[in-house]
Amino acid sequence: MTIGDWTERFHGTRSLPRPVRDRLLASARVARYARGQTVFSPDNRPDNLLFLVEGTLRVSQTAESGREIVLYRVEAGESCVLTTACMLAEEAYNAEGLAETALVAVALSQQTFDLLAAEEPAFRKFVFAAYSRRLLDLLHVVDEVAFGRIDVRLAARLLALAGPAVEVSATHDDLARELGTAREVVSRVLQDFQKRGLVSQARGRVRLLSRESLTRIAASD
Amino acid sequence: MTIGDWTERFHGTRSLPRPVRDRLLASARVARYARGQTVFSPDNRPDNLLFLVEGTLRVSQTAESGREIVLYRVEAGESCVLTTACMLAEEAYNAEGLAETALVAVALSQQTFDLLAAEEPAFRKFVFAAYSRRLLDLLHVVDEVAFGRIDVRLAARLLALAGPAVEVSATHDDLARELGTAREVVSRVLQDFQKRGLVSQARGRVRLLSRESLTRIAASD
DNA sequence: CCGACTTCAGTGACATTGTCACTCTGCGTT
DNA sequence: AACGCAGAGTGACAATGTCACTGAAGTCGG
Known part of the structure; x- marks a missing residue:
């Protein structure tokens, strides 16, 4: 099964010129995950940026005690920046990504990602916005947990x-x-x-x- | 008082070629804040990216009840991404930045920021790393508050x-x-x-x- | 120095939330 | 039917948050 022209589905890629999109379609890998599958975890960090085409990814954090809290959900059309965050900061973290439904995602390699970020303002903006969204999500979680x-x-x-x-x-x-x-x-x-x-x-x-x-x-x- | 060549002090700018750095020195505005001054708050969002040259910026969140929690501190050599985050996500938030000591910072305009992000891989990496650091800081706060x-x-x-x-x-x-x-x-x-x-x-x-x-x-x- | 004020800290009673050690119940399996 | 097990209920207690105070320590103007 093919997923067609996924560049159509993201704000960050939709407005890119045709040639860039074709290059993307050619170079990006499509990744699929079954419902319930672990997409990333402390001991399994994918080394590329994920764009979610279909499904819902639940990101949660677990304490040693076993207690768990859901941090946020990544929906279709959004990107999962947490793994990249960890790559860049090179620090341990205990967040986990679980496929809440079957997932279809596009995985961009580090190089492709950097290339796009350099050349395409629209893509850059999309990625920064994605980071921002997660930051705000986490602010909200802190607020709820600390004061709610x-x-x-x-x-x-x-x-x-x-x-x-x-x-x-x-x-x-x-x-x-x-x-x-x-x-x-x-x-x-x-x-x-x-x-x-x-x-x-x-x-x-x-x-x-x-x-x-x-x-x-x-x-x- | 001048602060000299501040491009020397950041990982994101130190490795830039001389001409770029000169352009930066010319275009960036130096901002100073007194100890105890509010750098940003829900109703006062600066519209540019801050690089902290000297001092400590304390970022906290306040509940309606008045209770407060410190989210993290931005130290010299780091950048404060939260305000940019909010610009991009265009959403209300209730975080506040307070100058814990007297601050010297460099303020990059939106355009200069985007230009640099486009042209300089080192700068791009620096900024993404800054976002990542804050994400991880917040993960840590959530962990502490929820489970500690x-x-x-x-x-x-x-x-x-x-x-x-x-x-x-x-x-x-x-x-x-x-x-x-x-x-x-x-x-x-x-x-x-x-x-x-x-x-x-x-x-x-x-x-x-x-x-x-x-x-x-x-x-x- | 005095007294008035203000800020900081201590306290007991009580509400909410988290933990522990159970029991009970519904529902499938054999 | 008997068993096993995940899901749910419960009571006792611990930890944390809230409220309404009291008292103690600095500050300041006179």
């Missing part, structure tokens, strides 16, 4: 994970990993939400009964 | 703030702002440290009596 209440964060996360759907398919443990807290804590808060009629629960699923109330709780952020 | 114990963090911070000195000049409130916690919490932990003979206290100052023990505590990270 757990019920507020859970309500917000449930709404985000549900999207347009009425149900979230996640265990209490999954939700705890989203927020960087413990399963018991999620259980308690969901219990409370349930008593107040905001959600109903089944094994591995949470149904949102009152989006409105949840939104209100999430907004006391 | 307060006594461990305080011990580490005391040692870091002291440097080679035996005393830290900071109120409990200052220390709380460093860690993103409340003054009372710092008081309690310092009280405990004091009882164990690790520190002694005076108004606005903490003297480190046993670096060794503090290091041991900080290491249970």
Whole structure:
């Protein structure tokens, strides 16, 4: 299966002149990952820049204790800068990238990347914007974790994970990993939400009964 | 007072050819900030890239509640990418940069910055490395805040703030702002440290009596 | 030097969150 | 049906954050 002209899909490449794009199409490698596969981790750092064409990549951080927190998600059309960041800073880090769905990505080699960054202002801007986005994402995480209440964060996360759907398919443990807290804590808060009629629960699923109330709780952020 | 050939002081500019450096020296503006001055804040974003020639810039984030946490410090020879990040991402953020000492910085305009990024691989590398460093700094903050114990963090911070000195000049409130916690919490932990003979206290100052023990505590990270 | 003020630190009661050691339950497997 | 296991519930306790204070240490004008 081919993915066609992926240069069409990125702000950073869409506006490049035809010859450059052709060169890109020729030189870049298409990488695929199965759902659930680890894209990068502390002991497995890919040495090229990833552009996500399809799917969602979940980036999280894990403590020695085993507790985990989701830092952000990379969606189609975005690039994953964290691995490059680590290459450049040459420092250990404990973030991990997991394919939340099946992924199709374009991998640019270090040289191609640098060449593009040198020659194409649009591409440069795209990459800097990608870095910026992640910086701001992390600022937001710090803010939430350092100053936010757990019920507020859970309500917000449930709404985000549900999207347009009425149900979230996640265990209490999954939700705890989203927020960087413990399963018991999620259980308690969901219990409370349930008593107040905001959600109903089944094994591995949470149904949102009152989006409105949840939104209100999430907004006391 | 002049600051001489500052291009000598940055990895990103040191290796540039003479003509480029001369152009830089001519076009860049030297900015000075007094100790305690706000360099940037949510409602005052400078529109250029800052290179710190002298001094220390403290970057922190403040919650609506008023609680604050120090995200990282920018030292001489480093660049402050956060403001540029926000320009590019065009999003609100609540980080603030404060001159911890008197600062001397070089401000590059957007255009000069882009020009350099286009033409000079060394400069490009420097800037990407700067972004990367901050990303990793923030990963570390998230890790600490989400998973770390307060006594461990305080011990580490005391040692870091002291440097080679035996005393830290900071109120409990200052220390709380460093860690993103409340003054009372710092008081309690310092009280405990004091009882164990690790520190002694005076108004606005903490003297480190046993670096060794503090290091041991900080290491249970 | 005195008293008024302000900043800094200490304290106890209580709320929230995290940890531990369980139990119980739903659901598939054999 | 019996078993095994992941998911969820629970109570006790520890750690941290919040609130409302008190008291102590510097500062300043007179």
